[in-house]
Amino acid sequence: MSEQTTSVENPPKRGASLKAAEARTRLISYLFCLPAISLMIIILLVPIFIAGVLSFTDYSLGNTDFNWQGTKNYERIFGRSSYQKMLWASATYVLVVVPASIGLGLGAALLINSLRRFGDFYKAIYFLPVMAALLAMAIVWDFALHPTIGIVNKTLASGCGTLVEGFFSWGWIPGVNGAESWYSTSCADEFPHWLGEKKYAIWTICFIGIWQAVGFNMVLYLAGLTGVPRELYHAAAIDGVRSGWERFRLVTWPMLGPTTVFVVTITAIRSFQVFDTVEALTEGGPAKSTYVMMYAIFEKAIRENLVGFGSAITIVFLGFVLIITLSQRYLVERRVHY
Amino acid sequence: MASVTIRDIEKSFGSVNVLNGVSVDIEDGEFIVLVGPSGCGKSTLLRIIAGLEQQNAGNISIADELVDNLHASHRDIAMVFQSYALYPHLTVANNISVPLHMRRLSFLQRLPLLGRFMPGHKEIMDGIKRDVDEVTETLGIGALMDRKPGQLSGGQRQRVAVGRAMVRHPRAFLMDEPLSNLDAELRVHMRAEIAELHRRLATTFIYVTHDQAEAMTMADRVAVMMDGDLLQVDTPSNVYKNPTDIRVAEFIGSPKINILAAQVDGAGKITVGDRMLSGLYSSVKGEDIQVGVRPEALTLADIKAEGLPCRIVHHENMGSEAYFHAELNIGGRVISRMDASALDTFATGQEASIVIDPQNALLFGKEGQRLASKIEVAA
Ligand SMILES: Nc1ncnc2c1ncn2[C@@H]1O[C@H](COP(=O)(O)OP(=O)(O)OP(=O)(O)O)[C@@H](O)[C@H]1O
Ligand SMILES: [Mg+2]
Numbered sequence: 001m002s003e004q005t006t007s008v009e010n011p012p013k014r015g016a017s018l019k020a021a022e023a024r025t026r027l028i029s030y031l032f033c034l035p036a037i038s039l040m041i042i043i044l045l046v047p048i049f050i051a052g053v054l055s056f057t058d059y060s061l062g063n064t065d066f067n068w069q070g071t072k073n074y075e076r077i078f079g080r081s082s083y084q085k086m087l088w089a090s091a092t093y094v095l096v097v098v099p100a101s102i103g104l105g106l107g108a109a110l111l112i113n114s115l116r117r118f119g120d121f122y123k124a125i126y127f128l129p130v131m132a133a134l135l136a137m138a139i140v141w142d143f144a145l146h147p148t149i150g151i152v153n154k155t156l157a158s159g160c161g162t163l164v165e166g167f168f169s170w171g172w173i174p175g176v177n178g179a180e181s182w183y184s185t186s187c188a189d190e191f192p193h194w195l196g197e198k199k200y201a202i203w204t205i206c207f208i209g210i211w212q213a214v215g216f217n218m219v220l221y222l223a224g225l226t227g228v229p230r231e232l233y234h235a236a237a238i239d240g241v242r243s244g245w246e247r248f249r250l251v252t253w254p255m256l257g258p259t260t261v262f263v264v265t266i267t268a269i270r271s272f273q274v275f276d277t278v279e280a281l282t283e284g285g286p287a288k289s290t291y292v293m294m295y296a297i298f299e300k301a302i303r304e305n306l307v308g309f310g311s312a313i314t315i316v317f318l319g320f321v322l323i324i325t326l327s328q329r330y331l332v333e334r335r336v337h338y
Numbered sequence: 339m340a341s342v343t344i345r346d347i348e349k350s351f352g353s354v355n356v357l358n359g360v361s362v363d364i365e366d367g368e369f370i371v372l373v374g375p376s377g378c379g380k381s382t383l384l385r386i387i388a389g390l391e392q393q394n395a396g397n398i399s400i401a402d403e404l405v406d407n408l409h410a411s412h413r414d415i416a417m418v419f420q421s422y423a424l425y426p427h428l429t430v431a432n433n434i435s436v437p438l439h440m441r442r443l444s445f446l447q448r449l450p451l452l453g454r455f456m457p458g459h460k461e462i463m464d465g466i467k468r469d470v471d472e473v474t475e476t477l478g479i480g481a482l483m484d485r486k487p488g489q490l491s492g493g494q495r496q497r498v499a500v501g502r503a504m505v506r507h508p509r510a511f512l513m514d515e516p517l518s519n520l521d522a523e524l525r526v527h528m529r530a531e532i533a534e535l536h537r538r539l540a541t542t543f544i545y546v547t548h549d550q551a552e553a554m555t556m557a558d559r560v561a562v563m564m565d566g567d568l569l570q571v572d573t574p575s576n577v578y579k580n581p582t583d584i585r586v587a588e589f590i591g592s593p594k595i596n597i598l599a600a601q602v603d604g605a606g607k608i609t610v611g612d613r614m615l616s617g618l619y620s621s622v623k624g625e626d627i628q629v630g631v632r633p634e635a636l637t638l639a640d641i642k643a644e645g646l647p648c649r650i651v652h653h654e655n656m657g658s659e660a661y662f663h664a665e666l667n668i669g670g671r672v673i674s675r676m677d678a679s680a681l682d683t684f685a686t687g688q689e690a691s692i693v694i695d696p697q698n699a700l701l702f703g704k705e706g707q708r709l710a711s712k713i714e715v716a717a
Binding site: 229236241254 | 385388389390409410411415416417419420421423424425426427428436437440441448450502
């Protein structure tokens with residue numbers, strides 16, 4: 001009661017005490033956040049910051065000292081041809097695996113979703129590569145793609161001289177010389193060494209990447225499809241939509257927008273991070289054609305103990321991932337949330 | 339504009355029979371309301387009419403033409419869904435123009451980027467815009483054209499859904515509980531608006547609801563459905579005054595009709611409890627029957643009056659009228675609806691007697707079928 005009277009008589013004082021109370025509340029709320037914030041800083045931000053600092057040095061593990069290099073590490077990444085190859089390999093991998101695995105994953109999800117029976121069976125089959133450890137599967141691929149005893153080339157070779165060759169040499173298309181086709185020349189000579197030839201290695205790695213990512217993307221899309229209200233399809237039918245393609249364009253694809261943004265981001269980041277197939281199958285070769293960023297980081301920073309240089313690649317890598325994530329955020333906010 | 343004929347429609351989902359032979363003739367320009375409790379198969383019937391669901395037996399014809407093998411998009415009818423089913427990624431203007439895009443533009447003209455370079459594209463788009471503008475003006479949603487459905491209120495979404503249905507002048511409108519997502523006040527308002535829209539368009543409306551008040555206020559004819567059967571199709575006043583089945587009588591009207599057990603003697607005279615209903619004769623004789631009395635045909639009277647003794651257990655003051663809930667001494671509970679002035683005389687806890695107006699008593703057999711009755715005015 002008396003407090004109230006004073007505060008009415010001295011409004012400024014009341015304001016001041018209010019401010020003090022507010023400041024105290026704020027301080028306390030910061031204190032509550034402190035454990036989370038400090039953990040976040042220690043385990044998430046500090047390592048990145050250290051990597052950022054090290055990327056300007058020539059530090060190696062075990063050394064007590066290091067020299068500042070300025071931007072020399074970065075100049076090497078973008079200037080030297082072997083690191084340009086690294087950027088190319090990563091870019092190729094991402095640009096091939098992301099669209100292909102998303103397109104195939106979406107296609108598989110749509111097909112499975114339209115099945116009345118056996119849907120679960122197909123789901124399990126497509127998901128197998130996701131569940132299996134990629135490193136273990138890489139060994140299987142290594143066998144399968146072996147140039148002479150591998151099942152891939154054996155199968156291809158068994159088609160030589162048969163109708164299969166006749167068909168796949170495309171000689172039956174008017175104006176195509178079958179004898180010059182890839183299949184016929186390979187039959188005459190030999191089938192490629194899929195992982196050992198510069199011409200094929202990155203594409204083979206991409207193929208395995210797609211093989212692995214399709215199942216994962218399919219599951220994400222299947223989840224997305226269950227969220228599309230059935231009434232929208234009914235409304236579309238009433239509105240005059242007849243073909244499956246129109247239905248896909250008017251309802252399914254827009255409703256899958258949030259899923260697609262998520263799938264693209266996840267697949268792109270995972271593709272940037274590809275490492276195990278490269279390590280197990282090609283070790284970055286031949287002629288650095290599969291020298292992807294993750295493998296380069298591993299080789300430089302761990303194998304050769306060039307921590308400073310490895311950090312610089314890591315920072316570039318994080319930069320790419322950050323760009324993808326930010327553009328995802330932008331897209332999500334701008335386009336796909338209704 | 340077209341008549342819709344529904345013949346012996348049967349539908350089952352697995353072993354569950356949802357519709358058992360529903361038939362009704364809907365006239366051109368009629369506003370018919372399908373009403374019934376939740377789960378009785380109203381939406382299923384509507385979806386069969388729309389072509390979104392295939393019936394197991396029976397036929398649907400629109401404008402005297404069988405449409406059973408026509409895809410929904412060819413039946414030329416429009417539907418407003420309970421959830422409105424607006425395309426969330428399209429603006430209001432685009433939502434309303436979808437049916438026109440699908441019908442007027444060719445496949446090539448609809449292509450994403452190239453479409454606009456196809457010959458005739460511009461003229462058609464101009465025509466579509468004119469029609470959309472006309473509809474949005476009628477519905478008063480012109481200011482919302484560039485918003486997405488997520489940025490609209492429930493009532494505005496409902497209007498957009500109606501606009502999407504209206505824009506191509508369909509032969510019939512199907513509406514599946516379009517007002518059930520609105521608050522009570524807006525529901526009453528939209529009720530009038532839809533009825534007015536029907537008058538203006540003079541198109542056949544088939545309207546589904548589980549709210550009997552909506553059915554009674556909007557319909558030319560009410561079709562009462564229950565457990566997959568169409569019990570009665572008649573004007574609202576006939577459905578109320580002359581229900582052919584006790585289930586119809588119980589479903590229509592609020593508060594609910596009072597049902598009392600009664601006996602008929604050999605002469606057809608009816609006794610409820612120990613009171614004879616004077617002047618009312620039943621067509622069946624010497625049986626147990628049920629008497630249905632609307633709350634307004636039950637009046638409270640002084641305990642000493644000629645009537646069924648009871649105790650008032652609850653009363654509700656509705657302003658202009660009052661509802662009295664009473665426990666009969668012979669067992670059972672009834673509701674009486676009287677003028678609010680009765681509150682001066684009667685209150686909760688009081689003993690009173692219930693007087694039945696024989697003129698307005700409805701007789702039903704043990705199975706719920708309506709029985710004929712005869713009134714003999716005492717001279
Ligand atoms: N696709 C389906 N599969 C199986 N059963 C269904 C299906 N659709 C509806 N049913 C069943 O059919 C019955 C009638 O459903 P319907 O949707 O027609 O009811 P309704 O009268 O519209 O009810 P409400 O007023 O709640 O909307 C319900 O018992 C429901 O469970
Ligand atoms: Mg329904």
